[in-house]
Amino acid sequence: MSQPTFLNRQALYLRPDPGRVIVRPFKPAIEPRDLRPEEKTRANHIVDRVLSLDAETAADQLAEVLENFEGRHRNLLATFESRADEMEEALAAHPEFTQLQRRLVGAYFLHEYSFEAAALFNPSIVPHPDQTGVSEGGLRFVLSLRAVGEGHVSSLTFRSGTIEARGNIVIDPTARLASMPKLKHPVSEDGAVEVTFKHDVELSERVVFPVTEAQSNGIEDARFVEFKDQGRSTYYATYTAYNGRGIRSELIETRDFLSFRMTPLRGSAARNKGMALFPRRIDGRYAMIARQDNENLYLIYSDDLLTWDGGQAILKPEFPWEFVQIGNCGAPIELDEGWLLLTHGVGPVRKYSIGAALLDKNDPSKVIARTREPLVRPDQSEREGYVPNVVYTCGALRHGEVIVLPYAVSDTFSNFATIRIDQLMRSLTG
Template structure:
């Protein structure tokens, strides 16, 4: 059974002297590129509006962050915040899919960048519906782009020719009654390609509103086909900083990377701090092979 081992302390905490991130930092998207882990994280300050901060790490554990947000609300769709970024390096560019929150509407939005400082805005991807937990696949599948998203309570998949208009929406995973993921589920980190399939770290919520992390494997050529899905969670809120905070009993991931034979899964603890949990690559491969 696959299990993550948590780092003993949060790797990023709020900074009281930064008004925009003085209360909470959580739900970080990450990408490993040119020997560095690049992180975008959700930050909240005294005004309780979400912005995205940027941090970088040479080892996946020690992060150095900018003293200002790199992405703040710019449209009415996101007047209350930009939330939960998920980063995908796709065709030579970093695409960031995030949740735009207006206070009354929740939408999937996207920007792209080459440097995490200057941005190209691509707008709302699914304009006619409340939606979130979206994540792009890192390459085209059978000539088309693919994206996971969440129409409650399920994980869905859609395809696109241009990254803007999305069609062929299909449910790929549903909650499992009577389990740790009985109420709703959603994509976590963008899918990671392995020789056995697309590795998906996702979150599940039970009817007590406890958030845990799970793992599944999707077919490389047809990701609507779930090859394998572990019954037990891979991480549950157990540390004090995962059980107590803005929203208690939450571990929630938006990003994972593989570095030198180890998978690093970054997550928000109780919507207050950022933690990381790891698992050796060989254990992930055993899960992928069904052993």
């Protein structure tokens, strides 16, 4: 079936780039038997070999490493030293090190990781916290994306761009380098961690990589929203933390996209994927749309932002394109007519499409209308990829009289579409 005439697909393809790499700790495999206290690990053996090099050979080896990798990363020598600092246990069994030896040891316990080699998808979009210099009627935005690399490990990365007054979308050039933040504080009692980037690291250079055991296989599908409370904006995103065996919902918080706090969510309603926060309080309480049963959409409330229990089912599969399940596609968008909730539906042959529903502004449990047919469905030019026949988004925004909708194609790359709000409203049925 054809797409709605009011959907305007762009040609702003954001594709994965295997040339963008970060450096991660390399940990040699542990021996298949338990070591006695006096025995050395493989890490100790590697350190022994480095220390066996005379000063000139060690200097030549470090110079070769820098020549090979310097242009691919920021502050590589400092990274080597930092990695050596993390390895004090392996280094304790050895005599004192020279600075050159510590740097070389650090290099041996790092490896490059192409964090978006496999996919760059499931975007969400929010206004940029800095609108300085934007032309009248325009809007600078932050786009978050799920990046996937070797081993299907997911991380969070960003792009920036501008929506011009006439609705044209411009994506800023992507930084050549990629950088990970510094872990600012150890894990707190509530499981929260904080990470921070240096101010000179460009937005598109920042990569939030898993830092806790619960996240070890991925930070998946962040749904960002600009949350306004008492005149102040905070950017929140719910996401799925995945450790290779199980999932849990977590919340990321930032005001500047430089420092991020990540906290596990609690409660019976926080045990599934796909939670999306309303951009303001409803009757003094925080509100979310969530899918608690892998099939329907629920409205849930919280008094403290971190504990989510109960919930009321408000949307169930109704039309053929969503008979398998429905889910949310990001935070509800406030319109004069009500809350616009973008949804995804799964139909025959596990085909994912994007639709919408309109919720009452004062009581979001009341569904005013919804789309009988999808707004976006995989077309012939966008159905092939890592997971075929999927279009998906983690959040759109309103700009003037249009909805700007970034969306993923077949779990591989991302694109944009715009939708006129007046025409969208006419397509909804009660």
